[in-house]
Amino acid sequence: MKEEFYTRGRWLNWINKIKESGFTLQESDEDPSAAVFVYAMDDVVLACLKVIARCEHGTITKEDAISAIDEIRDIVSERDGSLGEDASLMLESLNASLTAVFISSQRYINGGYDAKTPLLEMVKKAVAAEEADLMEESLSILSEIGARVIGGESLPEEVYSDLPYCLTAELLDGIDAISAAQIGDDSYKEDDGSEDDGEDS
Structure with a gap:
């Protein structure tokens, strides 16, 4: 049976938690209701790292x-019109950040990326490409940066x-x-699928 690394039920659970948080955009960055977006992102990142570990x-x-x-990308791209304007804007920002997670994961799995150019130089190239309206080029560079971070480098x-x-x-x-996820709970690294705990919901 094909394994599910992430489920719609799991993502809907985060959407419900976002609704319950009553999140609104504020001047302060210390709004506790914003934490749910961080936790949701971490959950998705760990699911992607689990895929990589299994591979x-x-x-x-x-x-x-x-x-x-x-x-996983298809699941988290689903939208919920009842979130409200502020939470929806924050969710769009979250999905933009997750785009980098997905393309970096796939670049790491495929291999063959630039492993020598200094990361700072690559970031500058990605910014310059975006400013030149070359978003595909920028995304390609970012995917290589992310692949190297998955491989153990730090920004x-x-x-x-x-x-x-x-x-x-x-x-x-x-x-x-x-x-951040790799520094935190790294139990995914030892997960080879031999004892699936079924924690997908």
């Missing part, structure tokens, strides 16, 4: 791993200095979430 263990093929990431602090407010910055939030 590295040889439990699933590269093709199945790529397909599994696509399925240098200088990345965030002088970084303009742009889509690339939001996408980098997703890559940063990958790094």
Whole structure:
């Protein structure tokens, strides 16, 4: 039976938690209701890392791993019109960040990415590509940055200095979430699928 790494029920649970949070956009970044978006992102990131771990263990093929990431992406792209304007805007931002998680995961699985150019230089190239309206090029560069972070590298602090407010910055939030998830609960690395605990809901 094909394994589900993430389910619609799981995502709907986060959508319901967002509704219950009563989130509104405020001047303060310390709004406790915003935490639910961070937790939702972490949950999705860990699901993607679990796919990668299974692929590295040889439990699933590269093709199945790529397909599994696509399925997760399809699930979290669903919208709920009853969230309200503020929560919907925040969810759009979350999905932009998750885009980087998905493309980075798939680039890492496929391999063959630039592993030598300094990450700071690559970030600058991604920003420049976006400013030149070459979004596909920017996304390609970001996917390589994310793949290297999945591989164990860290984004240098200088990345965030002088970084303009742009889509690339939001996408980098997703890559940063990958790094944070790897520092946190790394039990996914040992999960080879031999004892599936069924925690998909």
